Amino acid sequence: MRTKNTILFSLISTFFLIFLISIWKILATLQGLSINSFNIEIIFIFGFLISLAHLGIGDRIKSIYKAIIFSSIFVFCDGYLIQKLPIWYNVGVFLILYFFTNKISKYTFIGLKEEHSTQVILFDFLTLFGILFFSFVILFPFYMMLVTSFKTQIALLVNPLDFSINFGQDIKDLFKSYFVIFKSYKFGKYIVTSTIVSVGTVIITLLFAIPAAYAVARLNFFGKTFLSTSILIIYMFPAIVLVIPLYTIFSQLGLRNSIEGLLIVYTATTLPVAIYMLQGYFKSIPKELEEAAILDKLSWFGIITKIIIPLSIPAISSVALYVFMIAWNEFLFSLMFLDNPNSFTLSRAIQYLSGDAETPRQYLMAGSVVVTLPVLFIFVYFEKYLVSGLTAGSVKG
């Protein structure tokens, strides 16, 4: 039992180490190092030996010394004997090994005797593996987007794997793609259009949604249940089904290629979500406040502006942020309704840019960075408000 567990433990931890080193090697390759092999066999042997040695030595050496010794040996063999690589690469390997030996330091021979110990180990390592794997898989495209925007076409042709950024060069050269898209491709204008459309959608949606949500939350009227269920059903409804009729109607009314047209459609598509989220919050506000206000002869307008809105600022701002994000990211309707470059939104402009096969990829990526950054910034900054709203199913996609 003990031997089996020991071998299993070593295997699991070794695979984890291989994974760590492989990711580091991929990242190093993308910095222009010529690494042509993962050397999985060698890492496997080393990892296995380290795991076994760790168990064998146990508490006889302080774990910090143990970690440093193992890491140094590994770095010496991998980064010096097998392939000579720059210092920064080896420092990275050292840190990874240090992290790894620290992770395995809590497992001991005695622990391995316990019931389910291999399953516990597997679970622990799977969690660790998952965290790193998902971080890598998710962040990698974003990272590539960013670094590609700083490269030039020629540099990428010479070595398609070298994404190192030369910070020594002139700021103008470094940010060349950004200068180009703002100067030659009028991205400044598109940012303004996108902002106007998004902020406009937020304002109009809130103007319509707050009264409606208040009525649904508080007042009794015929058709109330019908209204609240239809809000949910409409929310589920596919946008692609609306495209053709709206296109024909908008063409006949001359609303295509206009900001007004986009505002109308965006507001209509975000209203159900906004009403749904707001009424949930309004219901949680104590009724007594309004009853006092009715006694004071406040009209419904007064109740909403003087009581409801000030009390639900957090909910309103989270709805506003959502609506902003939905409108900013929206692509389908802007593709259908806008064909004049003068009225493009950012998303539509990037799509238009990519339609030209001659457009260098770093411009495309610079545009992508420009459209992504505001959203990610808002998201990270206001994450607390947004996550609770996301669970309410507010961003459709």
Added chain:
Amino acid sequence: MNDTLANTEKKTAYILTLPAVLLVFSIILFPIFANIWISFKEVELKDIRIPEPRAKKIVKSISDEPTKIKILYKLRNSSLIQEIRDVSFEDNFPKNFEIENLDSRCSYKKYNLKCEFGNWPAKYRENFQVLFKTNDGSKIDKKNLKSIKPKLEGKSDNILLNTNFTLKNFKKVLFENEFVDLLLTTFYYTFFGTVGSIIFGILTAQMVNQKFYGRTFMRSVLLFPYVAPVVALAYTWELLLDPNSGTLNSLLLNYQIIETPINLLGQKYIEISILGFDFKLRLALTTVIMFEIWRYFPLAFLFILARLQAIPKELYEAADVDGASPFQKFFNITLPQITAVISILFMIRFIWNFNKFEDVFLLTGGASGTRTLPINVYQQGFAISDIGMGSAVSIVIVVLLLMFMFFYFKLLGKKVDEN
């Protein structure tokens, strides 16, 4: 007293909800009915422009006669297929202009030329010419003349409003355009995308539910693909997967994992042999499904995480006392607790994936075996410019979705009864 209060309450409610309801109904519900209407019509993209009478004004001076001028109106019907009835024409001239030759259809009063051109058939064109001279002998300013634009009006039928209906579109959708293939592709895309995103959602939720350093950061990172604009993400993926200079292919070549680049987004099938069995995998479709899973598993993650955090800790403590293994805990405690949320997620994601347009459109444009129903709506409506066909496809989508929802709720209802 009470009665009037209830009445005012009702009235207030209607006033408060009316703007929102009107807007949503006109932009969302009305188009759905309009879709049904259009789907029974033969309408093309060019038909939906309302035909208008147009005139291009050309001012020509006559040599040696500076006080005379010739004005040529190039008249035409903008539509290639529709007639315009009762076309009227109006143009103004400076106060010293006298007409030389008056067309029988026109009248000239107070320096205002009015004509009734009658009916213009489709593609109608006419060069209409008028001669003027000044009555005080002064020279003519051509620029000024050109700046005055003629006004034209006419009546025409709106092709969308007549009552000619046909079943041709539905016949074409259901029996011609490889409908089965389209349906299968859509089903694969929807089903595997949904299942994949839920599986990844469970894994990540289970992961983040544990305590580790940087957990809140991890939670926001996991949501990045979901909140970032689809355009940026799709093009980044496209560059990563590009067969010629894409990073993924370069990396694989560099590590000698593959010998020739794989066109992940442009190749319909790839042959794989596992244990001697040859499979044909739909490569581009698989890649597109991967993108979809990558982009939408965060929603599943959030829903499931919220549910996981609500599971009482006592359950796990009791399991520990009983000596349950981590896997037993997962399958016997966690999984039953999240089935309800998974079934809701399955429905939401299934419906949304079924209608997903942008992702496939941006990645492949519907080429190499990735043509789903929503893509078909776009292709029929705007690439082939057959609006009627596009509408018919969207009606098919709605009907399929309603059927799915009906069966899903029936099935779900049964399960709830059993429990």
